Amino acid sequence: MPSIGPIHLATPFCQAGLAGYSDRAMRLVARRRGCAYAVTEALLDTILLQGGLGLKKAIDINDHDHPVAGQIIGSEPETMAAAGRILHERGYDVIDLNYACPVKKIKNKSRGGHMLRDAERGFSIFRAVREALPTATLTVSLRRAFDDTDEHRDVLYQLLDEAWRLGFSAVRVHGRTVEQKYLGRANWASLKKLKQHYPGKTIIGSGDVFTAEDAVRMKIETGVDIVWIARGAIGNPWIFQDAATLLHALTMGEGGGEGVSSAAIALSGENPIAVALSRGESGRISPPSIFAQRQALDEHFAEAHLIHGEQVAGRRMRKMAIKYARFHPQSHDVKREFINITSLTDWRRTIDQWYSDDAPGVWPAVDAVDEVNDDSCG
Numbered sequence: 565m566p567s568i569g570p571i572h573l574a575t576p577f578c579q580a581g582l583a584g585y586s587d588r589a590m591r592l593v594a595r596r597r598g599c600a601y602a603v604t605e606a607l608l609d610t611i612l613l614q615g616g617l618g619l620k621k622a623i624d625i626n627d628h629d630h631p632v633a634g635q636i637i638g639s640e641p642e643t644m645a646a647a648g649r650i651l652h653e654r655g656y657d658v659i660d661l662n663y664a665c666p667v668k669k670i671k672n673k674s675r676g677g678h679m680l681r682d683a684e685r686g687f688s689i690f691r692a693v694r695e696a697l698p699t700a701t702l703t704v705s706l707r708r709a710f711d712d713t714d715e716h717r718d719v720l721y722q723l724l725d726e727a728w729r730l731g732f733s734a735v736r737v738h739g740r741t742v743e744q745k746y747l748g749r750a751n752w753a754s755l756k757k758l759k760q761h762y763p764g765k766t767i768i769g770s771g772d773v774f775t776a777e778d779a780v781r782m783k784i785e786t787g788v789d790i791v792w793i794a795r796g797a798i799g800n801p802w803i804f805q806d807a808a809t810l811l812h813a814l815t816m817g818e819g820g821g822e823g824v825s826s827a828a829i830a831l832s833g834e835n836p837i838a839v840a841l842s843r844g845e846s847g848r849i850s851p852p853s854i855f856a857q858r859q860a861l862d863e864h865f866a867e868a869h870l871i872h873g874e875q876v877a878g879r880r881m882r883k884m885a886i887k888y889a890r891f892h893p894q895s896h897d898v899k900r901e902f903i904n905i906t907s908l909t910d911w912r913r914t915i916d917q918w919y920s921d922d923a924p925g926v927w928p929a930v931d932a933v934d935e936v937n938d939d940s941c942g
Contacts, residue, residue: 566789568766569701569733571631571657573600573790575808577779580770580794581605581635581660585884588624589867589877591632593860594797598805601790602632606662606676609638609647623654624871633658633703637665639674639685641692648693652700661693663723664705664738666745677742680710683719687726694730702727703768705736708754711743721761728765736792739771755786768792776806776849783811799887801860806849813848851891851925858919861888865911874908881911890928892918 566576578601579586579594591602604624611618625632634656638644648659663686665676679686693702704727710716724735737758739750750771759767769788773779774796782791797803852860864884868877882905889898901914 566766567733568601568631568658568703568790571601571701573631575600575804576783576790576811577804577807578602578768578790578792579797579804580792581633582794582798584880585798587868587871587880588626588629589864589871589880590797590801590884591629592867593864594801594804595628596863597801597860598808599797599801600804602629603658603660603792604633604635604656606635606637606665607647607651609636609640609643612636612647612650613643619650623651625655631657633660635660635662635705637662637675638689639678641688644689645692645696648700648702649696652697658701658703658733659693659697660736661689661702661704664707664736664742666707666740666742677707677710679723680707680719680742681716683722686723690723690726690730690732694732702730702732703734703736704732705738707738707740707742708751708758709741711741720758724762728762734766734768734790736768736770738792739769752782752786755782755788759787759789766790770794776803776810779803779807780810780814784814799884799890801864802852802856809848851927853922853925854892854919855922857888857891857925858915861885861915861919864888878905878908878911891925893923893926894918895926895928 566573575598577599579591579599581603583605586602586605591599594602604622607622612622634651634654636644636647636651636659638647644661648661651659662676663679667676674682674685679689690704704723706720706723709720720737727735737755739752739755740746740748752769752771755767755769755771759769767788768790769782769786770792773782773791773793778796779791779793782788791807793803793807865877865881868881871877872880882902885902885905886899889895889902892898898914898918901918905911905914
């Protein structure tokens with residue numbers, strides 16, 4: 565099983581941090597359905613240091629929400645170190661430094677993905693955070709490059725060499741460049757190359773993981789230790805257990821014996837799993853039933869209401885429920901009902917109308933997976 569420093573994970577799949585989505589409510593619902601590790605959305609260092617309401621909202625974990633990484637983003641070594649210390653003292657198991665966010669307003673302030681063209685600043689932050697937290701479990705999130713020019717091609721490896729030197733426990737790398745944001749395809753070949761370059765280190769891969777099949781394909785084709793599931797987990801908390809089920813079937817074989825070796829596939833370049841992972845032929849996983857969907861929706865709303873209060877929970881759950889609706893046999897109609905919700909009464913009416921009779925769920929259409937907005941830092 566994979567490890568992040570002293571933390572041993574039951575499965576190699578984790579929930580990413582996504583701005584506006586991955587709060588404690590989303591994490592807890594996923595944990596009950598097989599999520600072994602989760603990360604907060606990116607928390608701005610200066611907001612944490614100001615204290616007050618911003619800090620109160622940022623400290624968003626409880627006893628059931630572990631192991632969890634608190635992800636921080638900023639541009640100055642001193643403030644990043646101080647913010648990391650705050651999260652460490654408040655009980656976060658891991659401190660993750662965000663050098664990946666592609667959002668323009670972040671990039672222009674020398675934060676997030678900008679570090680991939682300002683390695684010296686990135687090094688300074690690494691050192692300051694490690695000095696402030698000499699025994700903490702540290703990780704860093706990056707993208708494969710700032711852009712595809714020769715000038716920036718090797719910066720990722722320079723940053724990672726320094727992270728390993730300072731005792732960072734894992735790195736997460738997204739297969740797109742900062743310039744790409746979320747456009748085009750993620751370059752999984754770059755993740756495979758990265759794992760081959762650092763075979764003894766924990767590499768977390770991300771990019772274009774929308775289904776359980778995608779998660780398993782990334783794990784096997786690239787050889788990364790852990791798969792980071794971001795947009796694919798929105799409204800689909802079952803993705804973690806589904807991915808674990810598929811991976812077990814492929815690596816253990818049909819009769820429980822030896823199956824496909826992810827390391828062998830990653831090294832050889834062979835890909836015998838494309839057919840095995842087709843939903844129609846694997847037969848290993850099924851879409852959640854209507855009652856399973858209702859249970860997850862009820863849990864998610866209850867947790868969100870507890871954390872945010874009715875008004876904010878209602879706004880957050882409306883966009884979450886639209887994603888859940890993809891698994892309903894009448895997804896178009898259910899999605900429309902969720903879009904039109906304006907009150908708690910509307911929410912309860914919609915749930916009772918569409919989720920009172922059990923039936924098999926459906927897999928979402930291929931084009932049902934859409935992009936989150938450009939304000940995301942996943």
